[in-house]
Amino acid sequence: MAVITFREALGQAIAEEMTRDANVFLMGEEVGLYNGAYKVSKGLLDQFGPKRVWDAPISEAGFAGLGVGAAMVGLRPIIEFMTWNFGIQAFDQIVNHAAKMLYMSGGQFNIPMVFRGPNGAAHMLGAQHSQAYESMITNIPGLIVATCSTPYDGKGLLKSAIRNNNPVLFLESEMMYGMKGEVPEEEYLIPLGKGDIKREGKDVTLIAWNKALHKAMEAAEALNEQGISAEVLDPRTLQPLDEDLIFESVRKTHRLVIIEESWSFGSVGAQISDRVHKECFDDLDAPVHRVCNEFVPMPYNEAQEERTMPSVDRIVKAVKDVLYIA
Amino acid sequence: MAVITFREALGQAIAEEMTRDANVFLMGEEVGLYNGAYKVSKGLLDQFGPKRVWDAPISEAGFAGLGVGAAMVGLRPIIEFMTWNFGIQAFDQIVNHAAKMLYMSGGQFNIPMVFRGPNGAAHMLGAQHSQAYESMITNIPGLIVATCSTPYDGKGLLKSAIRNNNPVLFLESEMMYGMKGEVPEEEYLIPLGKGDIKREGKDVTLIAWNKALHKAMEAAEALNEQGISAEVLDPRTLQPLDEDLIFESVRKTHRLVIIEESWSFGSVGAQISDRVHKECFDDLDAPVHRVCNEFVPMPYNEAQEERTMPSVDRIVKAVKDVLYIA
Amino acid sequence: MTPPKKSAVDRDVLIGMYKQMCLFRRFEERVGLAYTKQKFSGFCHLHIGQEGLAVGVQTALRTTDYMISGYRSHTQAIGKGIAPGAVMAELFGKVDGCCRGKGGSMHMFSKEHRFLGGHGIVGGQAPLAVGVAFAIRYRNEDNVMICYMGDAATNQGQVFEVMNMAATWDLPVLFIIENNRYGMGTDITRTTSVDALWKRALAFDMAHSDVDGMSAITVYNHVNSLVESMRKNKKPHLLEALTYRYRGHSVSDPGSYRTKEEVEDYQKNRDPIIGLGRFLLEQKFATEEELKGFDNEAKEKAKEAEAFADESPQPPVEELWDHVLVD
Amino acid sequence: MTPPKKSAVDRDVLIGMYKQMCLFRRFEERVGLAYTKQKFSGFCHLHIGQEGLAVGVQTALRTTDYMISGYRSHTQAIGKGIAPGAVMAELFGKVDGCCRGKGGSMHMFSKEHRFLGGHGIVGGQAPLAVGVAFAIRYRNEDNVMICYMGDAATNQGQVFEVMNMAATWDLPVLFIIENNRYGMGTDITRTTSVDALWKRALAFDMAHSDVDGMSAITVYNHVNSLVESMRKNKKPHLLEALTYRYRGHSVSDPGSYRTKEEVEDYQKNRDPIIGLGRFLLEQKFATEEELKGFDNEAKEKAKEAEAFADESPQPPVEELWDHVLVD
């Protein structure tokens, strides 16, 4: 099996789907001539030409809405936000148009498109370039929200997202673009709406996604050395959540810690916690614990940024709390 | 005590604070010559003149950002969104600028301003005019989010919001503007961050805010006739939440039902549920139950809209579920 | 009195436009009445007075062209092909409404007739229109995209953003500003620094023009030539149509921000139906009785539309769960 | 060789501008080096090549005027009064940084010097600037608000929205487009339909002009007269400054989208420091040695700034909890 970077895996997914379906096109800032701000779309302009790979002006509301309009009449746009921090400018087109078109039109106009780009903090980019947006966008019916923690998941999920006939918001990660992983040569798709047990365990369930998944895996290793068996569950799709997989795991371990590199208030983690407490109330030996970003805008200072984000230590501590051990 | 409408109470709050502080000004669509789309600002243009009451073009990002800039240099803007459905166009200025300016500048530039307008569904306005936004905006540090269910609360909280030296997002309700209530003639303020027990009870706690509060009160009456004593708690401020008041009530009743006229996923209700389960795990006799909008864009059809929103019946049923009675 | 110049536009086209304007007028009047009779609720924005623009534009189009508009679009939807009954049923929230009662007054859609919506976010339809124009170029069609917006919508940031893209990439979208002088209760001159809205095109080196939106013939001739050249050169165009609405912003707007005289001047001296009727008489294309007959036909159609909507059943409540996502 | 025309601008002002440009150049060079020495990380966008505009504008201002910019604003911040050491310390995330290490390269602020930020959302600073200009009018001050933005920022919707408001309400904001021909790796002509960015003002009947941003003197004279008239008539102005950046978009950009020849042409034939230096020599306002001396002074100041930043301690980690809300 080939070992490629995350950005190559995502780039392959786009290239394969553009080859398969002439209606698929890519638009975003720097995606063409510059080969992508993070080189995800490297080579696509040469391969598919300027009619299918478009360098957009810095007008997120405009080109996001352009994508929605094109999707209404049969094209299948991939709209890249250089980062999701700039995607917020397109929330009117995403929330008020893409998410509602099928419903308002009584089923006439579905919107088969993908909005994608890096989400969450990278390293020392300051408050305006370090936000995670899943908590806001998963609240909205009519949108599918998916993310990925490995090159393998990234390629398989992005292919499914592009083929999906609804608006899919796809959250990548700047810091993981260079990560390497095994990716099969032959075509494969990973279904949306299905989570993945990344590590079996029996004493506690850790739920984490995107970059935070790897901190959870690291914590699971550290816990393993202390005789604590942690199961690590990656939901992959955040809306709709794979509740069956989550409940099944929690009913096995009876303890849950949710890790997310975003603010805690009304987050995806808060939703998972509410649902687990409701459906697994009698299976829980302790309340759900959560490890999130501190409730502050992202500081630039390196040490402050590090302390703001979840760390392996904070995860290990949360597990001990949920196990009521020192 | 005078009995006035909700809109008059809010209008009085603005007029009093504009009289008290020459730096306070009001800007929004139709707030001046038209006396306000919902007549909240009726008479303010005549009273304070065109230098302090500004009719804005339909440019929400623009005039929201104008407010943030004016607040950076000592003015105290009140920015009205005709409804919060249009406020989403200003999310970049609210989330990326107003919420972060103090932090990014290392404490130099606080943003004393209020963004206000009606939030949530009214009656048969369709998908694009019926959204509740508190779930999205309460996720963001650096913003205070407050709402109100009575004319009395509205006036007192809005005065506090205008005097607060941080950005306060104030959520009103179209359907309640005409509601009448007792409002003292003498000046009074209601502190932000403090909830309010609207009805004492001992068997179950109902938490609801804005328009949904009145459905909770109606349900409490219906339950009372069935011998069930429901406590109704109005958090008033959604960010930061009055967790002490909430925990105190739940520790007394041991059962909690949260009612919100917004989508459930990662909502304020999900956050309250997560916190209550965490801090009152041993006090709960049943998991927290929630009554929310169905997870669909708002239908226009009257019966469908009614079924989509929380109803007194659904609240009563949830209470019976949490009490494990048929 | 010099004899009137012979009409460049042939009789059938003119008669067709006259009938269509009568239908639009009578339909919207009946909608207003139905609202007061509480047959439906929520927002309702009537297009009465702006029929000359709607009919002039529609008559210049092919059925394969696309159209999108804001919330004041009941009759633009009918013009594009949605049956009056289906529009009225949608207003009444009925299952035979063009969106099965889930869209309402501001959200009329028809995939079949390429009417891509009524939309409730001012200016929000402009990026959608440019996306459709993008698809037209992508598939080398020679259709055009008609994008209506109000005068006040021209101050929306996303409208500027997509005008730049349409002009930069040559996308065949005709932006039509329905300048009825007001955005709700605000005279457009109070919130806009330019004295003519077509000037917005100067920021994009975009082709532009203005037209008397109260004259169906003028609009028809003007738009006819515009769209023909756009089908070839694919370039966008910004058209400012000077028009006027007789009713309030919405059915619940008292309209205190303008004088009765101003409204009456338009109704008496610039009404699009009276104007075309007079021209038809001058050209001997129709008689007074025939004009009367066309109007009665229109009233009848409006009446039938209401009857259809009355009889249409409510949609099943559980249909609220449909059309959130497709499989 | 006809004798050079006598300078309209007096010697001290010119010498001051020359020194300031040397400081800005040497400071940013040292910042670039410090980045490669990994003294700090994250984004870093250098202003090298655009000093003529920064100094020409700053020299025409009063200290009471306000300034706001984007993320390429280290030296605009210094020009407005923030000590070079405080800017460098902020880059290093130190406690003596102008924002206590919490802002970073893109977010330099000074309330005292009325520098209202570096901002990282392209175009996001424009509405803030118009709000400050609104406050200037509100309080009848005769200050002006300088709002820098990049060429690519002119395609942001919120920029158009506030230009309309500034022009409609006469708000004293000078929008300065730093047209360095590129937005990251995209030549502005590839995403913009107009061939000159000042044309954006035509959409708002706003006063506009352009200027050679590579000549400090030209900029100074031009802006000097602009701001004087703006202090009286309160009207906004759109100034397109044609300038150029010698380094990549950010420190991590290879810059493959433009030729070496293009960059070198500016560096050799249009460099603002060389240009002003030559003029000073022609005017006998300075000798080669003195020019050399000024440059050495600049290097020294840049060195001191780095030393200051090196010595400045890290902020306490728990300060991450401060400055979220004020009491």
Ligand SMILES: Cc1ncc(C[n+]2csc(CCOP(=O)(O)OP(=O)(O)O)c2C)c(N)n1
């Ligand atoms: C983004 C947004 N802001 C505000 C509103 C509220 N609103 C609805 S219609 C309207 C006036 C629009 O006037 P214009 O564009 O001239 O259209 P007209 O009603 O005259 O046809 C306003 C402010 C909205 N629907 N969308």
Ligand SMILES: Cc1ncc(C[n+]2csc(CCOP(=O)(O)OP(=O)(O)O)c2C)c(N)n1
């Ligand atoms: C709203 C938004 N979209 C995208 C970005 C990413 N980005 C940062 S700088 C830049 C290019 C801006 O170019 P220009 O405005 O010309 O400024 P310059 O860098 O040339 O000074 C882009 C696309 C951003 N910061 N904000």
Ligand SMILES: [Mg+2]
């Ligand atoms: Mg109008």
Ligand SMILES: [Mg+2]
């Ligand atoms: Mg540039």
